[in-house]
Amino acid sequence: MRLQNKEVLLAWPLALHVLTAGYYYSDGSLHRAIDLRTNQNGNTEKPVYAAEGGTVDQIQSWDGRTTTGMQSYGNMIRLCHADYRDKPLQTRYAHLSRICVQQGQQVREGDLIGYTGATGNVSGAHLHFEVIWDGSRRNPLVWLDDDFTTADGGVYTYGAGEGPVPRENAASALQTLCIGPASAGDVARLQALAAELSLPCEVCG
Numbered sequence: 049m050r051l052q053n054k055e056v057l058l059a060w061p062l063a064l065h066v067l068t069a070g071y072y073y074s075d076g077s078l079h080r081a082i083d084l085r086t087n088q089n090g091n092t093e094k095p096v097y098a099a100e101g102g103t104v105d106q107i108q109s110w111d112g113r114t115t116t117g118m119q120s121y122g123n124m125i126r127l128c129h130a131d132y133r134d135k136p137l138q139t140r141y142a143h144l145s146r147i148c149v150q151q152g153q154q155v156r157e158g159d160l161i162g163y164t165g166a167t168g169n170v171s172g173a174h175l176h177f178e179v180i181w182d183g184s185r186r187n188p189l190v191w192l193d194d195d196f197t198t199a200d201g202g203v204y205t206y207g208a209g210e211g212p213v214p215r216e217n218a219a220s221a222l223q224t225l226c227i228g229p230a231s232a233g234d235v236a237r238l239q240a241l242a243a244e245l246s247l248p249c250e251v252c253g
């Protein structure tokens with residue numbers, strides 16, 4: 049969406065916001081995208097939502113074997129949004145299992161456009177998400193809010209001078225839950241869920 053100050057705030061393309069790789073990989077090499085976790089309880093096909101309204105300007109179907117060049121994206125969708133500062137703004141969603149839109153289709157922010165998967169050049173299922181402004185792949189986190197966690201401390205987030213899009217509503221999106229009293233068995237299950245979501249979890253009392 050466009051904020052009142054004309055800045056862009058993109059919507060997260062998945063319901064789960066756990067980064068497994070940032071704009072740089074943990075070895076320092078350039079990724080120019082973020083990777084988002086999709087695997088929960090072995091289910092890796094998660095709905096993918098349009099990060100902003102726009103038009104489907106590129107669709108690619110994976111050939112089922114090639115993992116180089118454009119085919120490395122696997123099944124892929126690119127959306128073209130309204131210009132930002134008079135330059136084109138696009139978002140790309142890769143390694144999908146299914147595509148639910150057609151070339152030229154108009155979408156609204158939050159519309160279902162496909163499902164995550166493991167097509168193209170992947171070692172496991174995840175969503176590869178790019179933000180392309182003025183023809184160059186930018187750090188997607190600079191176009192999103194701060195409502196995310198990282199899979200581990202080695203995941204790159206922001207460079208010097210970079211940060212999330214400031215919220216118009218200043219309240220933090222990060223929240224803390226307090227649950228209980230709970231049985232020892234339920235505590236173990238909640239701890240396992242927290243570990244799966246990469247959330248810090250502390251048992252007290």
Ligand SMILES: [Zn+2]
Binds near residue numbers: 177
């Ligand atoms: Zn990626």
